[in-house]
Amino acid sequence: MKRSHERHAVILAMVNEDQFVSIEAMAQACQTSTQTIRRDLAKLSEDGRILRYHGGARLPEVDRAPSYATRSASYVQEKTAAATLILDVISDGASLFLAGGSTLGCVARALLRRSGLTIVTNNLHAAMTFYDKEGFRVHLVEGWLRTASGSLVGNRTAESISMFSLDFSVISTRGITSDGWLLEYDQDLVQPVEAMIANSRTSVLVADSSKFGSTGIVRAGHLKDIDHFLTNERPSPEFEALLDKHGVRLHVPEAGRVPDVQK
Numbered sequence: 001m002k003r004s005h006e007r008h009a010v011i012l013a014m015v016n017e018d019q020f021v022s023i024e025a026m027a028q029a030c031q032t033s034t035q036t037i038r039r040d041l042a043k044l045s046e047d048g049r050i051l052r053y054h055g056g057a058r059l060p061e062v063d064r065a066p067s068y069a070t071r072s073a074s075y076v077q078e079k080t081a082a083a084t085l086i087l088d089v090i091s092d093g094a095s096l097f098l099a100g101g102s103t104l105g106c107v108a109r110a111l112l113r114r115s116g117l118t119i120v121t122n123n124l125h126a127a128m129t130f131y132d133k134e135g136f137r138v139h140l141v142e143g144w145l146r147t148a149s150g151s152l153v154g155n156r157t158a159e160s161i162s163m164f165s166l167d168f169s170v171i172s173t174r175g176i177t178s179d180g181w182l183l184e185y186d187q188d189l190v191q192p193v194e195a196m197i198a199n200s201r202t203s204v205l206v207a208d209s210s211k212f213g214s215t216g217i218v219r220a221g222h223l224k225d226i227d228h229f230l231t232n233e234r235p236s237p238e239f240e241a242l243l244d245k246h247g248v249r250l251h252v253p254e255a256g257r258v259p260d261v262q263k
Contacts, residue, residue: 002030005219007040012217015050015059022056047177049217059217078208081232083107085251086170089204089228092116096168097161097196098126100151100189103172103206105129120164122152122192139164146188153188161195169193169200173207174216180223180242183216190220197225204228205248212239223248 002010007030014021014029026037041057044050050057083106090096090111095118098104098111108126111117112133120139121127130138143157171193173182182205184190197203205226212235223229224246234240234252243250 002032004040004043006030007032007036008044009219011037011040011044011057012049015057016217020053020056020058026056048213049183075208075210078210078232079103079106081253082206082208082230083110085230085253086110086204086206087113088251089202089230090114090117090168090170094118094168095120095164095166096170097121097164097166097200098123099169099171099193099196100146100149100153101172103208104170107170107206118166120161120166122157122161124150124152141192143192146186149189151189151192153192155191158191158195161192162199164199166200168202168204169196170204170206171196171221173205173211173220175211175213176207176223176239178213178238178242180246181219182221182223184218184220185216187218190218193220197221202227204230206230208232209235212236222246 010030011026014026023034023037027034030037041050041052045052050059079102083103086107087110092114093116098108098119098121100123104123105125108123108129112129115135118137119130120141122141122143124145127138127140130136141152141157141160143152143154143160146153174185175183177183203226205228209232223242226246226248228249228251229243230251232253240250
């Protein structure tokens, strides 16, 4: 019988493909009982990853990934406040991976205040931010273009990333569950992030407070893999305890500190 995380992956894949999936179909696919599937659905529903119905489940509306333009225009102040904190972690002359997404587009603008950086990225928007910055060495990895995020993804992307060994990996996420899982909407986004973390000495997660709680369907890592967490406001005591449990250093803006990011 499949383990719980394996069943959850099967269930999420099924409801992502079909509008509605019956408990019986899930049980057959997972080779387990309907009682076990009901317990799985209870957990996934609690995390906000599915909506339960009598006899089955479907994805919530929130799990339809918004466009890059929509994400870039949302929570701008919060993203900027979190992104600016990267200057407390990344010093001049450092080397880093920078993953895709609108939050890390804000991080890219903040990093313009540094000098002598070596940056490996699959983020086209970030690469365009850096293109005329003197003293930066910017490597754009291979891959196919995921237009929804402006990111290069796929096996070739992960292989290209694995050629490097850098000081930092800087990533973001679509959501963080109550037990520390980092979530995304698309499996294609996972491999590059995993490769960045695996080939860096220090991992940095940048996510604004709207990401507390689960808003995704695919696991893309866990807080135990993260060294620094940068966000715009102090999270709940329960979440802080989770960070402490996994040895993650929390960074939040100082009181009265105004973000100062070069445009």
